[in-house]
Amino acid sequence: MSANNYKVSAHQIRFFNENGYLLIEDIISPKEVHIYSDIYNGFLEGAINTGKNRGDLGAGLGNPGKGESITQIMWPSDFMPQLLSMPYHERVLAISRELLGDDMDFDFDMLISKAPETNTPTPWHQDAAYWINMPDTRAVSCWMALDHATKDNGCMWYGAGSHKLPLRPHRFAGKEGGALVCDGSEEEGIAIEIRPGSCIFHHGHTLHYSRGNSTSGNRRAFIVNLRPAAMIALEREQGHDHGRGNASDRKVRNL
Ligand SMILES: O=C(O)CCC(=O)C(=O)O
Numbered sequence: 001m002s003a004n005n006y007k008v009s010a011h012q013i014r015f016f017n018e019n020g021y022l023l024i025e026d027i028i029s030p031k032e033v034h035i036y037s038d039i040y041n042g043f044l045e046g047a048i049n050t051g052k053n054r055g056d057l058g059a060g061l062g063n064p065g066k067g068e069s070i071t072q073i074m075w076p077s078d079f080m081p082q083l084l085s086m087p088y089h090e091r092v093l094a095i096s097r098e099l100l101g102d103d104m105d106f107d108f109d110m111l112i113s114k115a116p117e118t119n120t121p122t123p124w125h126q127d128a129a130y131w132i133n134m135p136d137t138r139a140v141s142c143w144m145a146l147d148h149a150t151k152d153n154g155c156m157w158y159g160a161g162s163h164k165l166p167l168r169p170h171r172f173a174g175k176e177g178g179a180l181v182c183d184g185s186e187e188e189g190i191a192i193e194i195r196p197g198s199c200i201f202h203h204g205h206t207l208h209y210s211r212g213n214s215t216s217g218n219r220r221a222f223i224v225n226l227r228p229a230a231m232i233a234l235e236r237e238q239g240h241d242h243g244r245g246n247a248s249d250r251k252v253r254n255l
Pocket residue numbers: 112122127141143154208209210221223
């Protein structure tokens with residue numbers, strides 16, 4: 001995947017280093033939002049069969065007997081490789097290199113969708129709790145909204161500066177093998193409501209969470225995760241690929 005030019009300012013880089021997250025408005029244009037929205041719906045509605053890569057991140061957390069609580073589809077770009085050379089992935093890669101260095105590379109992508117009235121929060125966690133220990137802890141995730149993300153439908157909340165603190169102990173929030181949770185509360189977080197096509201970058205150690213979707217609309221997010229190329233190679237050597245064809249590839253190191 002090549003990175004096209006996308007400049008962030010020195011102030012934005014400082015903000016990211018200080019707080020562990022960074023809002024980027026309109027990473028894709030309104031016209032591009034329509035294109036991505038159609039692709040996303042193709043995945044959600046099953047026009048693209050994602051088999052075992054589709055799961056319920058909210059299993060055991062809410063919505064019993066009513067279908068998926070939080071739909072998670074791992075590796076959409078495996079099913080549609082052209083995504084890798086489309087604007088979102090290319091711009092995310094470019095920005096990740098500006099934020100964390102030229103050796104940042106694409107690790108994996110995923111879709112996380114909260115259907116109307118599913119009312120299932122994504123528990124407080126730090127992404128690094130899902131990963132193997134890595135000597136180089138640089139990692140960043142980009143969370144792009146395809147619907148207006150609001151507190152009521154599940155916008156992201158972040159613990160500012162939490163990426164600088166040690167990883168908190170995590171445990172399974174619901175079903176074993178499902179979502180992880182650590183201590184955290186809205187009092188220590190900041191909610192970031194964004195419009196479709198805007199996104200937030202967060203560091204792999206930044207504490208975050210989202211409320212459930214209690215509205216009658218969708219809350220769709222397209223997420224791309226990046227880390228140094230050498231750390232991706234290390235993960236693969238150790239057999240970790242973030243659920244590529246195997247939704248149970250979830251290694252927890254802090255239980
Ligand atoms: O979309 C959500 O509710 C959670 C997303 C998340 O935890 C992440 O992107 O790391």
